[in-house]
Amino acid sequence: MSRVVIWSFLLACFVGLSPTSVAFAADTVCIECHGGQPGPLGAPIAEWRTSVHAQNGISCHDCHGGDPTDFASAMEPEQGFLGAPDYSDVPAFCGRCHVGVAEAYQSGAHGQAIESGGAQCVVCHGNHAIQKPGLELINEENCSQCHSYDRAALIRLSLVETDTMVAKVGEDLERLYRLGFAVDEMQGTLFNQRNLFHRIFHGVDVERVRQETAAVQAEVGKISNEVAEIDATVGQRKLWGSVVIGLFVLAGVIFMLVRKAYEEEEKGGG
Ligand code: HEC
Ligand code: HEC
Numbered sequence: 001m002s003r004v005v006i007w008s009f010l011l012a013c014f015v016g017l018s019p020t021s022v023a024f025a026a027d028t029v030c031i032e033c034h035g036g037q038p039g040p041l042g043a044p045i046a047e048w049r050t051s052v053h054a055q056n057g058i059s060c061h062d063c064h065g066g067d068p069t070d071f072a073s074a075m076e077p078e079q080g081f082l083g084a085p086d087y088s089d090v091p092a093f094c095g096r097c098h099v100g101v102a103e104a105y106q107s108g109a110h111g112q113a114i115e116s117g118g119a120q121c122v123v124c125h126g127n128h129a130i131q132k133p134g135l136e137l138i139n140e141e142n143c144s145q146c147h148s149y150d151r152a153a154l155i156r157l158s159l160v161e162t163d164t165m166v167a168k169v170g171e172d173l174e175r176l177y178r179l180g181f182a183v184d185e186m187q188g189t190l191f192n193q194r195n196l197f198h199r200i201f202h203g204v205d206v207e208r209v210r211q212e213t214a215a216v217q218a219e220v221g222k223i224s225n226e227v228a229e230i231d232a233t234v235g236q237r238k239l240w241g242s243v244v245i246g247l248f249v250l251a252g253v254i255f256m257l258v259r260k261a262y263e264e265e266e267k268g269g270g
């Protein structure tokens, strides 16, 4: 009898812990149901949780469409459900949000050759575990799967040089900001140039990358010159600052000496 009670209790606990009531999975019906699916239907959940999309609140339904609040009609086309895109539909699928990148991509060799094996977004970035990307994605292993690495290496070289320059100027502006200078405008320009720059790669054209990175370098170079000018005035201010302090100290010393001499004269006279 008591065994039956214990087993019923354990069973109740187990039911209580079934996927519908596990706290972490309660976000959307997509996550709840797929979290309980085996194999490739469940795998996206854990991968997505590590992604830059999860960190920015982009969930299953933001990419795949559908109704994230209703179990029964979640994946109905009438609810805007798109399913999983085919290979050549991926750029448009991601390009709904990444408009500038998708434009650069479409105009380049990968976009143009998509029907004959051109790389698309998921080939380089993955689908569910997408991370913040950088130039380290351009490496021999990734880029020699379909063709030689030669052209990729040239592109990488131009980009790394510009990347270093953009990062350096970004740090300079941060430093001037902490010193109390108004750097909003320069930061705005740098931000725009940075966005332009990080889109250049997707055109995968050696000549164009060279031209476009040169244009970005020229604009960032102007900011760099402004920074140098401000640094020079800071240097001068520091110099004048020390001169003024020096004069004050000197005046103080003279005052002390004069007073001492005066006091001594008074003592001698009295
Ligand atoms: C009640 C469980 C359940 C819910 C809720 C659910 N799914 Fe699914 N999903 C499945 C199953 C089972 C499959 C595989 C069979 C099928 O395609 O219908 C699937 C398939 C998919 C696929 C692959 C389709 C393809 O074309 O290969 C995607 C993408 C997907 N679901 C996304 C979502 C999204 C986004 C939501 C929320 C808006 C969602 N699912 C809600 C159970 C669910
Ligand atoms: C950034 C957009 C994006 C998000 C967010 C996203 N997916 Fe996907 N998903 C894709 C793409 C693209 C594919 C097509 C597969 C491919 O080409 O690799 C896909 C494929 C799938 C498939 C088909 C099986 C497979 O792995 O190919 C399922 C199931 C699926 N997604 C479910 C989900 C679920 C559940 C979530 C939420 C945890 C989710 N997806 C979030 C982009 C996304």
Ligand code: HEC
Binding pocket: 052, 053, 056, 058, 062, 063, 093, 094, 095, 096, 097, 098, 121, 122, 125, 126, 127, 130, 131, 132, 133
């Ligand atoms: C519903 C809109 C949406 C869709 C669809 C989408 N993304 Fe995103 N993605 C975002 C947002 C929002 C961010 C975070 C803000 C940012 O960095 O742009 C982001 C960030 C990223 C980043 C990191 C950018 C960075 O600088 O850190 C990459 C890479 C990325 N997405 C690739 C993809 C790929 C590949 C797809 C298609 C499989 C895709 N995204 C589909 C909205 C989306």
Ligand code: HEC
Binding pocket: 090, 091, 092, 094, 095, 098, 101, 102, 105, 110, 119, 120, 121, 122, 123, 124, 125, 133, 134, 135, 137, 138, 159, 194, 195, 197, 198, 199, 201, 202
């Ligand atoms: C051949 C590989 C490759 C393909 C294909 C590709 N990317 Fe990228 N992506 C990269 C690399 C490399 C970077 C880093 C470039 C940089 O830092 O300048 C990047 C950067 C990004 C970024 C970040 C941009 C930023 O402002 O920092 C986003 C978003 C992105 N890609 C989305 C996409 C989307 C959407 C597609 C499909 C239309 C796509 N990528 C196709 C390799 C690729």
Ligand code: HEC
Binding pocket: 109, 110, 113, 116, 117, 118, 119, 120, 123, 124, 137, 138, 139, 142, 143, 144, 145, 146, 147, 151, 152, 155, 204, 205, 206
């Ligand atoms: C899935 C296969 C595939 C992968 C992976 C791939 N590419 Fe490509 N790439 C192509 C195809 C197809 C073309 C067009 C035919 C050609 O020019 O070789 C191409 C063309 C190019 C071109 C020539 C553009 C021109 O007009 O001269 C460059 C540069 C390039 N890819 C760079 C890269 C880089 C960098 C990577 C790694 C981040 C990469 N590719 C990864 C398939 C791929």
